Amino acid sequence: MKTGTDRVKRGMAEMQKGGVIMDVVNAEQAKIAEDAGAVAVMALERVPSDIRAAGGVARMADPRIMDEVMNAVTIPVMAKARIGHIVEARILEAMGVDYIDESEVLTPADEEYHLNKREFTVPFVCGCRDLGEAARRIGEGASMLRTKGEPGTGNIVEAVRHMRKVNAQVRKIVGMDEAELMTEAKLLGAPFEILLEIKKNGRLPVVNFAAGGVATPADAALMMELGADGVFVGSGIFKSDNPAKFAKAIVEATTHFQDYELIAHLSKDLGAAMKGIEISSLAPEARMQDRGW
C-alpha cells in the first residue's frame, strides 16, 4: 500500500473535473458553496480582491479558518501557501488539508525557487501562464494546474490569454517531430521528459483549471469552451450581490457550458457581479501573475 503516488495525487484532481472550486473565508460560506454544488472549497483568510485592497504581505491563513471549514463540509478543502514557503505547506499538510495551492495570490516567500512538491504526500495545484511554466511546475511535482489569470480583478482577459497560450503550445508539441523537442524544451525552459509525455499522450499529464478573473456564469462557460477542465472562482461569488444564487449559476454553467439557452436563463436577475478592474490600470507591482516564474 502506497500513499502520495503520482496517480493518487493526480487522480484526486481528475475527480474534480467539470466542477467549480470556490474561495471561502468561513464555515458559513463553505456551506453555501457545498450546497451550490462546488467540488471543493479553498479556505482563505481573505478573497483575492480583499488581499489586493488590503496590501501589505499576504500569508497563509490562520489555521483556525482551515479547521472551521474542514469541519463544516464533506467536500475536499484546499488552502494556499506562499510560493516557496516550505513550512506553510508542511503545516497545511499536517492539518489534513486535501490540496495545497502554491499561490501567487500570496506574497512569495522565495523569489527563486518554488516548492519541491514531490516530497509531499498532499497534492499541489500551481498557476501557469504558458507551457514552460506549466511544465516546470509539473516537473517539481504539481498534480494539478490552473491558469494564473489576474486574481481579484473580476476580469477574465488574463485567464483567457493563459488558457489559449498553454493549449496552443500543447498542440504545437503534439505536432512536432520528436527530434525537435529538446530544442523546444530549451526555448520554453521546460523539462524535456514532460514535453515528451505531452507529445505521447496528446495532452498535459495533469488537469488544467481556469482561475483568476472568473466573475460570471458566462465567464466560467467561456473557460470550459476554451478547454479548461474545471473552474476556480475566487472573489466572484462572495463579492457578488447574491452569493448562493451566483454560486449555483456558475456550477450549472460549468456543467452545461454549451447549453446557451440554459446559461441565458440562469444569468437572469443574478444581481450585480463583482466590480471589475481593467488590467492596464494595475501598477506593475500589483500584477499577481508576474509572481513566480
Added chain:
Amino acid sequence: MVKIGVLGLQGAVREHIRAIEESGAEAVTVKQPGQLAELDGLIIPGGESTTIRKLIDKYSFMDGLKEFAREGKPMFGTCAGLILLAKRVAGYEEPHIGAMDVTVERNSFGRQRESFEADLDINGVAEGFTAIFIRAPHIVEAGENVEILAKHNGRIVAAREGQFLGCSFHPELTPDHRLTTYFIEMVKEAREKNLV
C-alpha cells in the same frame, strides 16, 4: 456491440469513456436524462458525490436512473458512483439512487493525504489489480444477495449484486481494463437475456 453510457455531470468521465472504448464497446457521455433509454448499461463515475447528486436533481435524472435500475439494466458505480448506487449511506437518512443492497460509508479511509494505491485480488475478475483509492468510501454492510469481490484490510471494496457492480476505487485511472471488461460482459449477458 453494446452501448454503455457514462453519467457525464462531473468527475472522471473521460477516463471511463476511454476504458470502455479500449475494451471494445461503444461509449456515450450522458448529459441529459433522455439519453438513458438508448443504453444497454451505465457507469456512474467517481467525482464529488455531493456535486453529482445536486446535478442529478437539477436535471431531473433521478426518475430515469431509478427506472434504468428497475428495467434490470447493468449499472457500475465507482467511488462516488458506488455511494450514489447504494441503498444506504452511513450517517445519512436518505440514499441517492438506492439500488444496490449495500451500506456505504463516505471518506472512510480518511482525507486526501491518506489516499493510496494497493494491489487487490478481485474474485473471478482479476488478480494483482492495482487499485487507486482517493478519499474513498467502503462497503460497511452487504445484503445477502451481494457477492463480495474484493476486500482491502478487511474492508469490502468491490461487490456485485446481480445487475449492479460497485467499487471503492478508480479502475478508470489505470490502463488495466479487466474490471471494465467484466462489466461489459455483464451488459452483454443482460442484453441477450432481454432479447430472448
